[in-house]
Amino acid sequence: MIALATACLTGSVAMAEVVPPSEVTFDGYAVEQSLTGTPGNPEEGRKVMTTKSMGNCVSCHAAEDYADVPFHGEVGPPLDGVGERWSEAELRGLVVNAKMAFEGTVMPAFYKTEGFNRLGDGFTGKAHPEDKPVEPLLTAQEVEDVVAYLKTLTYDE
Template sequence: MIALAAFAMGTGAAFAEETAPENVSFDGYEVAESLTGVPGDPEKGREIMTNKSAGNCISCHAAEAYADVPFHGEVGPVLDGAGDRWSEAELRGLVVNAKMAFDGTVMPAFYKTDGFTRLGDAFTGKAWPEGEPVTPLLTAQEVEDVVAYLKTLTE
């Protein structure tokens, strides 16, 4: 029993609570604190970014690191060197809600659940079902995974 209690205390970070979208703390547009307390997985981040039914980042952003995936967009900046250009806090803030940095951007807020003008149902092109609770496009851990992948995109 004592060993179990010691194990639980020693792994507290693994059981950290997620920050809910409405509780994300911005400093300007930066989000310094991890949303999960768990490091992101760059491989999962790449999957999310290059999957058109997940993050769909590839529809707007190109990068040499995922040149093997067809149909890159050219609306957003090229992400080569993103890990050098932006800090982890800046990247997290941009993924959570890019509108905090770039008013008028077409980049969706991936971790937001309120304050929308025309709320759609993810990438389906349909309106959000009335009365249904709003869920973010990405989970808190998926945001951390994308940030971890973006940090690998260095020059």
Template sequence: MTKALKLGLAGMLCASTAMAGEIKPKDVSFADGAIEQSLTGTPGDPEKGATIVGEKSMGNCVACHQVSALADVPFQGEVGPPLDGAGDRWTEAELRGLVANAKMTFEGTVMPAFYKDDGFIRPGDAYTGKAPSGPLEPILSAQDVEDVVAFLMTLKEQ
């Protein structure tokens, strides 16, 4: 067996193991709003997390929160608390819970649940009759949540 083939097979095995270890949104276990266990078993990438936090087409966290580390992203919000120092204020498990579904910690929050795929109110039926009827995908994937958490953990008090 060639070295390239061995590396390819090893990569496929790692990828399938990571996918098999992913916790689905319905299977996430919250303890006082926190999620102790990684959703993927793969460490998050803080650089990818920063992109997700700042991208309108992804997490768009800066629509509601200020993040000084992303000063190049314009029009940061003031609805939620500033995320500077988030890595000191919350544990990794607490941050994972807040990103996945902040309502498990703060019942009345307007922050969306980024890792949830059921239990939504679909007002479209009452107004247009065109609400989607099938399951909805989470806003962020399990690995996206881990990446955002890894980024937030880098935000320490100065």
């Protein structure tokens, strides 16, 4: 405990920097680098995915693991086994901006703040104010949490 406190005071413990949306680097559609340098929390990722006011992934994707959450959509593919089919970097890339892999997808880019066409201002029906910064739909840590949760969705559950 004392060693940790000393390390913090002397600055020898490096704090990970959050990668801003505009600086995310894609390799094809994969994002190799963690957005936070902090491992994702699968429990928090499940919460983000199944909460309508957060990621709202459940509105388009079904999975046995969250069959207890009502009103699953079927627009997107089922997520059962996704942790075996995709690497962590591929899943991160799909969550950050699925259009890098699937150009015509209706899946939102959850960690993007620029390059939009006709960006709206919430549910007001008005254009996004030019003087107001665009915030990503999910924070960098929420993206990492979702990726950690997706990696748990295997056929061996």
